Amino acid sequence: MKSLQLESILKGRSSQPHQLIEVLQDVQENYGYIPEEAMREISKRLGVPLIEVYRVASFYKAFKLKPSGKYVVTICNGTACHVRGANLLLDQAVSQLGINPGEVTDDGLFSIEHVNCLGACALGPIASENGNLGHHMTPAKLRKFIDSIRLKEREEVQNASPQH
Amino acid sequence: MPRLNTKEDLEIMGKQLLFDRGKVNKTLIICGGTGCKASRSQEVIDAINQELLMQEMDSEVHLRVTGCHGFCEQGPIAVIEPGNIFYCHITADDARDIVTKTLKNGEVIDRLLYTDPVSGKKIRTESEIPFYQAQDRQLLFQNREVNPRSIEDYIAIGGFSALAKAIDSLAPEEIIRSIKTSGLRGRGGGGFATGRKWDECREAPSDEKYVICNADEGDPGAYMDRCLLEGNPYLVLEGMLIGAYAVGATKGYIYVRNEYPLAVKHARNAVQQARKLGILGEDILGSSFSCDVEVARGGGAFVCGESTALMASLEGKVGEPRPKDVHTVVDGLWHKPTTLNNVETWANIPSIILNGANWFASKGTKGSKGTKILALTGRIKNTGLVEVAMGTTIRHIVFDIGGGATNGKAIKAVQTGGPSGGCLPIDKFDLPVDFDVLYEAGSMVGSGGMVVMDESSCMVDVAKYFLTFLQDESCGKCVPCRLGIDRMLEIVTDITEGRGTLEQLDLLEELADTVTQTALCGLGKTAANPVLSTLRYFRDEYKAHITDNKCPAGVCKALIEYSIDPEKCTGCGTCKRACIHSAISGEKKEVHVINTELCQKCGICMSECKFEAIQVS
Numbered sequence: 001m002k003s004l005q006l007e008s009i010l011k012g013r014s015s016q017p018h019q020l021i022e023v024l025q026d027v028q029e030n031y032g033y034i035p036e037e038a039m040r041e042i043s044k045r046l047g048v049p050l051i052e053v054y055r056v057a058s059f060y061k062a063f064k065l066k067p068s069g070k071y072v073v074t075i076c077n078g079t080a081c082h083v084r085g086a087n088l089l090l091d092q093a094v095s096q097l098g099i100n101p102g103e104v105t106d107d108g109l110f111s112i113e114h115v116n117c118l119g120a121c122a123l124g125p126i127a128s129e130n131g132n133l134g135h136h137m138t139p140a141k142l143r144k145f146i147d148s149i150r151l152k153e154r155e156e157v158q159n160a161s162p163q164h
Numbered sequence: 165m166p167r168l169n170t171k172e173d174l175e176i177m178g179k180q181l182l183f184d185r186g187k188v189n190k191t192l193i194i195c196g197g198t199g200c201k202a203s204r205s206q207e208v209i210d211a212i213n214q215e216l217l218m219q220e221m222d223s224e225v226h227l228r229v230t231g232c233h234g235f236c237e238q239g240p241i242a243v244i245e246p247g248n249i250f251y252c253h254i255t256a257d258d259a260r261d262i263v264t265k266t267l268k269n270g271e272v273i274d275r276l277l278y279t280d281p282v283s284g285k286k287i288r289t290e291s292e293i294p295f296y297q298a299q300d301r302q303l304l305f306q307n308r309e310v311n312p313r314s315i316e317d318y319i320a321i322g323g324f325s326a327l328a329k330a331i332d333s334l335a336p337e338e339i340i341r342s343i344k345t346s347g348l349r350g351r352g353g354g355g356f357a358t359g360r361k362w363d364e365c366r367e368a369p370s371d372e373k374y375v376i377c378n379a380d381e382g383d384p385g386a387y388m389d390r391c392l393l394e395g396n397p398y399l400v401l402e403g404m405l406i407g408a409y410a411v412g413a414t415k416g417y418i419y420v421r422n423e424y425p426l427a428v429k430h431a432r433n434a435v436q437q438a439r440k441l442g443i444l445g446e447d448i449l450g451s452s453f454s455c456d457v458e459v460a461r462g463g464g465a466f467v468c469g470e471s472t473a474l475m476a477s478l479e480g481k482v483g484e485p486r487p488k489d490v491h492t493v494v495d496g497l498w499h500k501p502t503t504l505n506n507v508e509t510w511a512n513i514p515s516i517i518l519n520g521a522n523w524f525a526s527k528g529t530k531g532s533k534g535t536k537i538l539a540l541t542g543r544i545k546n547t548g549l550v551e552v553a554m555g556t557t558i559r560h561i562v563f564d565i566g567g568g569a570t571n572g573k574a575i576k577a578v579q580t581g582g583p584s585g586g587c588l589p590i591d592k593f594d595l596p597v598d599f600d601v602l603y604e605a606g607s608m609v610g611s612g613g614m615v616v617m618d619e620s621s622c623m624v625d626v627a628k629y630f631l632t633f634l635q636d637e638s639c640g641k642c643v644p645c646r647l648g649i650d651r652m653l654e655i656v657t658d659i660t661e662g663r664g665t666l667e668q669l670d671l672l673e674e675l676a677d678t679v680t681q682t683a684l685c686g687l688g689k690t691a692a693n694p695v696l697s698t699l700r701y702f703r704d705e706y707k708a709h710i711t712d713n714k715c716p717a718g719v720c721k722a723l724i725e726y727s728i729d730p731e732k733c734t735g736c737g738t739c740k741r742a743c744i745h746s747a748i749s750g751e752k753k754e755v756h757v758i759n760t761e762l763c764q765k766c767g768i769c770m771s772e773c774k775f776e777a778i779q780v781s
Contacts, residue, residue, distance in 0.1 A: 020480035025422060025461050048480075059482045059639075060463025062422045078384035079579060079615045080541035082629055091766035095744035116466065116633060117384035119424060120198050121539050121613075122236035122547035131425070133202035139768040140742060 005030050006038055010045050017048045020056055024063055033064040061115075069104045069111035071149055073097075073142075074128045078117035081124035089127050090114060092139040096146055109153060110146070167442040169450040171328040174319065174443075181320035188226040190267055193243045193308050194254075197232030197391055198426060199548070204255070205240035211259035216267075225267050228317070231307045231395020231430075234549035235295055238278060243290050243308065250290040251276035281545045281567050298565045300527065301551045302535050303511050307395035312430045315437040318398040324443055326514035330406045331451045334517070339410040340366060343513070345521035347533035352378055352469070352506030353584060353610045354686065355532075355599040361503060365411040365493040368501035373413040375404050375455075376497065376504040378474060379420040379427065382466035383582030384633065386613035388537040388549055389507035393420065393427040396511075397434035401457065403510030405448070406517060408455040411503050416457040419474055422464060431459045466583075466637035470685045471496075471504045473639070484641045485685035506611070508537055528554030532598045536609065540566050542616035543573065552597065559593040562616055573618040577701070581610025583630050583637075584690035586697025587623060606697040608690075622719035623702035624709055628656045630694035638687065645688030648679035652695055661722040664710040673699060718780035721765040725781055730755045732777035739769035739778060 009026040013019040023046065027038050034057045043050040057063045075090045090101070093112050099105055101114035118126050123135035127142055129149075134141065168174050194200075194209055209229055216222040235241055238252035244266055251262070251273070258276060265271040277286040278293055287293050310317040318324070330339055344359030365373065377400060381389040393400055404416050418435075420428050435457050438444035446454045460478055467473045468483040475497045477483040496502025512534060516524045525533050532554040538561065541547045545567030552561060558578055562568070569575045577587045586607035588595065595601055599609050617626070631653040640646045655672050658664045676692030676699075683689045699706065708714050715723040728739070728748075735753040747763040750756030758769070758778075770778040 018478070018480035021463055021477060022461065022480075025463070052481075056463075056480070056482055060465050062462075062464040077633075079582070079613065079629070080385045080539075080547075082384075083542050083615055083617050083621050083626075085767075085771060088766060088768050088771055091764070092744060092768060095766075115423075116637070117382070117386075117423075119381065119387040119390045119421075120202055120236070121385050121387050121541040121615075122549070123199055123202055123239075124541065126202075133198070135199075135202045138771060140772055143742070 003041075006041060010042070014045050015047045017046050020046055020048055020053065021060070024053075024057055024060075028063050033067045067104070068113075069109050071110050072113055072130055073110060073146070074113040074115055074118070075101075076118040076120075076124065076126040076128070077114055078119075078121055078124070078126075080121035081126055084124045086125040088139050089125055089137055089142055092142050093127075093146070096143060109149070165440055167440070169442065171332045171449055174324055174328050174449060178319050178322060178325070181316050185226070185320060188224065189246075190224060191226045191228055191245045192262070192267065193228045193230055193245065195231070195233050195239060195241050195308075196229040197236075197307075197395060198387075199232060199236030200239035200241060203239040203253075207256040208240050208242075208254050208259065211256035212262065215259045215263040219263055219268070221263060221267060225263075228311050230310060231312045232304075232391035232549060233308050234301075234304050234391075234551070235293075235546070236548040237546055248289040248291055250278055250287070250293060252278050295546045295548070295550075295565055295567070298560065299551050300535050300553045302515060303392065303399070303508070304537060304549060304551045306399060307391065310396050310398070312395050312397060313433055315398060315434065315441065318396070322518075323398050324402055326517040327402050327405050327409075327443070328449055330517055331409055331449065331453050336366060336410045336412065339406065339517065342521045343410070343516060346516045346524040347528070347531075348509065348512055348516065348524065349532065349599060350506055351508035351512070351536065351611065353383070353581065353608070355609065358505060358509055361493055361505070362407065362411050364491065365413075365501045365503045368494045370501045372415070372500050373411055374497045374500055374502040375408045375411065375413045375416040376474070376478070376502060377404055377416070377418040377507055377510055378469065378471070378504055379418055379424070379431075379507045380462045380469045380474060381421060381424075381507075381611065382469045382637075383584075383611045383613050385541055385579070385615045386539045386582055386611045388539055388612055390421075390424050390427055391549055392507050392511050392537070393418075394424070394430050397427075397431045398438070399514060400431075400507055400510045401434055401438060401444070403513035404457060405444070405455055406513050407503055407505065407510065409453050411501070413503065414455050416455060417478055417497075418457060418459045419462055419468075419478060420459060422461040428459060428461055435459060465639070466633075467639045467685070467687050470687055473685070474504065475502065482639075484639045485687075487684060508612075529596060529598045529601075531600045532609070536597060536612055538597070538612040538614045540614050540616070542579075543570055543575070543618040543620070544568060544616045545570055555596045555598060557594050557596050558588065558614075561597070561614065562593065566616065569618055573620060575616060575618050576621065577617045577623065579615040579617065579626065579694075580613065581608035581693075582613045583634055584608060584686065584693055585610045585613070586693045587617070587626060587701065588697070589701040592701075606693065606700055608693070620717055620719070622660075622715050622717035623698045623705045624656065624660055624715075625717070625719045627695045627698045628653065628660055631656055631691075634687070634691045638691075642684035642688060644679045644682040645684065645691060648675055648683070648688070649691055651675055652679070652692065656695065659706060659709045660715070660720040662709070662713050664706075666707070666710055669699065669703075669706060669710075724765060725760060726758050726763060726765060726767070726770065727779055727781065728756050728758055729777045729779055732775050734775055734777070736775075738772050738774065742768050742772040744768065
């Protein structure tokens, strides 16, 4: 964990307990999750008991207590997406990646998020990858998309390995 | 930009901007809202910019990238003025033609025009499109006039003149009286009288008061607040400032869902620009009225849409609601009197001040005034945001604006009001969008979500969907909500999995009634609505699950089976490749077969088959 980043997040917010959620938002944005050490430091600096920091961090969906995969495949489960077959997308992602929502693949490449609404309801069903929305998704589109990332990653690994 | 010290300064700035803009005679308006962005509008914008530069047209054409226009299904969309020419489904490859043909030579490009799905005819202008024609776009129309990053754009169309009028010539009491007369009711779901809320807050004694904009739009299937805040944050800010002046608040917060990064960005930018111009902060427009506004990001908890939970969240705490024996207008944020309104409610304020309470009250029904933005989505042709006068019938919205069903399937129901609302069957489609009428019918206007369902939706599954959502989002503080939703979900799951009994339906209703009467906050009190409304209107579907062990819509996995129709199967192999459980076998060009032991009934094969050869029974 780079403590410099945390330092700049906490700057000017010492002893301001009401800043807790804003601080956690920034930590989540910078680190991709809320590390335990960060919670301890935030607790000390804002003057909020550690248990309360944990309580808030675990209450809100925006905060992850574990790192996510490099590619976060988010499946929207809003009502509009649901009636247009969002379940198919979830089944596709879960079976293809072999993980459940909230989990990370062994190679650390993918994780699946199943969220309640991404707010692009007219274009459902929606699946997004690291925040980029894909509209009118179908299982086939999603399958090709996941395959293409896997291929890209494999090529990168091959290109990075020394030539024989 | 110099600071504006008087109402006249603002007027002069507006006139100057309008004059400057008049020099450029062509405007290309492109939607850069979230929907169109997902359809790659940014690529189109970049390509057009480049083309304008290359053809040295950049000084002749004003390119305005705006927020959402509402017609998301057709995105990316653009409008060219003068002429009102409407293009849809634009790609970056169309940029050259748009610049050369339309902007330079005034030619209309046929292939980019909208085709009316009902008549099959191409339509040339935005105003002729039935989707827009049937609406009354008081708020949404402003989105296309403003670049959401440019306060000048807003000022050029008369922005902040309502605020200037209010602080210059209206007493706070006059404003409150006007809001009361207008009949404006909260657009976030509750439908509480806005003027009364303001009045109580003004009357509450305190040295400090707050105004809050609730932009924690958590209802799945609703995104109008997102589009207002993303598309015209200045309008919302102006409404808030008028409210702050009326109730005597000196500080405001815009509480935005963090899932809406563009809304956060645009709101923050608007606040900074307004501060620089003296429209926000100390001595606004040279008056003695001071008020500052901050943007706070929500943590993604549905319950935080409830006012007391939202305030707890703003204080940096867990978003749990508290009893409202004393209303938040008296004891709100930091225990100070607080007026909390939804984004759309605030956005309605400036026009009431400018056009008068009677103008607003002239629209709508006896108890529901003005217009309402609805998120029209689901199994219909034209999906998007629509703004209609209150009192418009559901039928008009679904069939005339929405264009009716897709794929020839019969429309069965509409779900309104999100998880707190209910499902109305097609024989209730003549009901008007009206707070009281929809409540009587077992649903609600809510925040304006309107999800249309056809015969492929199972209503028991829909009830289960909402209960699952609410179980996940219940904060767990009060027992009726925490355990009541759990038990209801258990019963509904039993029914969808073929273990249900008819006696359970009575128990379900009893539980629903108890949760409604005893839960602590609005989330719990309304949690049973999806169950109650589906039981009321679609009891036959529940019974089919229980007595016949059948899911009529073919959705509930435990009660269905997939098979391939040998007559229709061409042996193309798509289903075999698509099946993630390797349950389909067959040689190329021969009839394929589903192995029912391996089949997990996900339905992916059916969604992929182009020949409708896969059946569900």
